Amino acid sequence: MQKSNSASSLGPGGLDLTQAFFKPIQNTAPPSPTKRHTKISVIGVGNVGMAIAQTILTQDLADELSLIDANPDKLRGEMLDLQHAAAFLPRTKINASVDYSVTVGSGLCIVTAGARQNPGESRLNLLQRNVAMYSNIIPPLAKYSPDSILLIVSNPVDVLTYVSWKLSGFPSNRVIGSGTNLDSSRFRFLIADHLDVNAQDVQAYIVGEHGDSSVALWSSISVGGVPVLSFLKNQQIAYEKETLENIHKEVIGGAYEVISLKGYTSWAIGYSVANLARSLLRDQRKIHPVSVLAKGFYGINGGDVFLSLPAQLGRGGVLGVTNIHLTDEEVQRLRESAKTILEVQSQLGL
Numbered sequence: 001m002q003k004s005n006s007a008s009s010l011g012p013g014g015l016d017l018t019q020a021f022f023k024p025i026q027n028t029a030p031p032s033p034t035k036r037h038t039k040i041s042v043i044g045v046g047n048v049g050m051a052i053a054q055t056i057l058t059q060d061l062a063d064e065l066s067l068i069d070a071n072p073d074k075l076r077g078e079m080l081d082l083q084h085a086a087a088f089l090p091r092t093k094i095n096a097s098v099d100y101s102v103t104v105g106s107g108l109c110i111v112t113a114g115a116r117q118n119p120g121e122s123r124l125n126l127l128q129r130n131v132a133m134y135s136n137i138i139p140p141l142a143k144y145s146p147d148s149i150l151l152i153v154s155n156p157v158d159v160l161t162y163v164s165w166k167l168s169g170f171p172s173n174r175v176i177g178s179g180t181n182l183d184s185s186r187f188r189f190l191i192a193d194h195l196d197v198n199a200q201d202v203q204a205y206i207v208g209e210h211g212d213s214s215v216a217l218w219s220s221i222s223v224g225g226v227p228v229l230s231f232l233k234n235q236q237i238a239y240e241k242e243t244l245e246n247i248h249k250e251v252i253g254g255a256y257e258v259i260s261l262k263g264y265t266s267w268a269i270g271y272s273v274a275n276l277a278r279s280l281l282r283d284q285r286k287i288h289p290v291s292v293l294a295k296g297f298y299g300i301n302g303g304d305v306f307l308s309l310p311a312q313l314g315r316g317g318v319l320g321v322t323n324i325h326l327t328d329e330e331v332q333r334l335r336e337s338a339k340t341i342l343e344v345q346s347q348l349g350l
Contacts, residue, residue: 038281039064041103041145043137044113045071045078045096048153051270052110057082060090061277066103067096069113100140106148107281109141110273111164114154124347127156131163131348138167149280149317152177152291153273157210158341159348161291161306166350173317176280177291179308180206180214182272184289186254187216190247197223205289205324206251207308208337214308215333216248220324276313283315292318298331300338305345307338 040062042053049067056062065082069075079096095102103109115129141150150168152161152175161177168175183206185199192199203222208215221228231237258265279286290313291306300307310322326334 037064037105038062039066039106039108040277040281041066041068041106041109041141043068043103043109043111043141044154045069045075046112047264047266048269049110049112050078051266052112052153052273053078053082055270055274056277057085057089057092057094059274059278060092061274061281062092064093064095066106067094068098068100068103069096070098072098100144103141104144106141106145108149108151108277109145110151110153110277111137111141111160112153113137114160124344127159127344128348130154130160131350134160134163135167138164142168142170148174150175151273151276151280153269155210156344158291158306158308159344162304162345163348163350165293165304165306172293173319175293175306176276176311176313176318177210177306177308178269178273178276179210179291180208180289181276181308182269183210183214183251183254183308185268185272186251187247190250191221191223191228194247195223205310206248207289207310208334209307209341210291211340212252213333213337213340214248214252215330215337216244216251217324217326217330218244219327219330279313280315280317285312285314285319287311287322288313290318292321294338297321298326298334300335302339303342303345305338305342307334307341 038061040056042049042065045067053065053067056065067075067079075096075098079094083094113133115126115133138150141148150164150170152164154160157177157179161175165172165175184204187204187206188199188202191204192202201224205217205220206214207217218229255265276288276290278284279288287310289308289310291308292311293304294300294307294309295304297309310324312319312322
């Protein structure tokens with residue numbers, strides 16, 4: 001597919017208007033080689049991919065944005081639609097192609113592409129089709145951007161992050177899954193809603209699988225720096241454990257409810273992934289619950305497995321995992337979550 005890039009030449013003679021329009025000053029030097037050009041590539045221009053692309057543009061996170069998809073008509077349409085908003089956005093070069101060479105030199109590659117589940121199809125068969133799709137996606141990304149960070153968004157995100165790590169040959173710190181970053185945002189919203197406070201003042205994490213076996217870390221929740229469960233205990237305020245479990249169930253069911261109402265999720269995951277992109281590319285060193293290589297943490301053994309843990313993110317990818325205290329029950333649930341993912345991985349024959 002032909003790319004549409006901004007160009008300074010007009011007419012059949014290819015007159016370069018830049019030289020005619022601008023007169024250079026004297027005694028100049030070429031741009032500094034240390035000047036960082038931030039390029040992000042988004043693979044898959046469905047509802048999720050475009051929500052991510054749109055949020056990246058509005059938050060001014062990239063100098064260049066490349067879009068990749070297998071559908072050339074939709075891809076060009078989405079690219080033009082974004083380009084036509086140039087007067088209302090920070091300046092970002094936007095291009096698109098079905099050819100992965102357009103992603104060359106990316107600092108961050110965000111993968112949202114994935115196969116749709118057919119009626120009556122098993123989850124395992126769907127996963128195997130996604131693995132086959134990824135074998136055509138990840139190697140070209142690694143080839144054209146060998147120093148990039150891979151950020152996997154497609155579901156099941158934990159297994160596909162593991163698959164991407166294997167296919168890319170990248171070190172584990174540069175392969176990350178969006179994991180439970182959004183689940184934790186839903187969790188913080190629900191707690192904030194119960195307490196009538198700002199969600200940004202709530203520290204709370206969902207860890208483990210991005211799915212039904214996820215683990216809510218109730219023991220470490222704090223609001224405005226106050227540990228919630230310790231406060232309730234010290235103030236002798238009774239609470240029902242069932243109430244806590246219902247909030248966690250609401251987190252798990254949040255995406256299903258949105259899908260049942262509007263057909264898909266897009267905006268929340270768009271903001272979630274843009275939030276991760278900011279931390280990574282701007283070296284923010286913020287803590288995010290994302291899918292990382294979890295082997296060796298909290299007694300998780302038995303194989304290489306990716307699942308969400310609170311991790312510090314920066315320009316080098318995963319800088320480390322937070323040494324957060326878990327109760328015995330939380331550790332056990334986390335290990336069970338890891339076992340669930342490993343059982344699925346073992347059926348893939350990778």
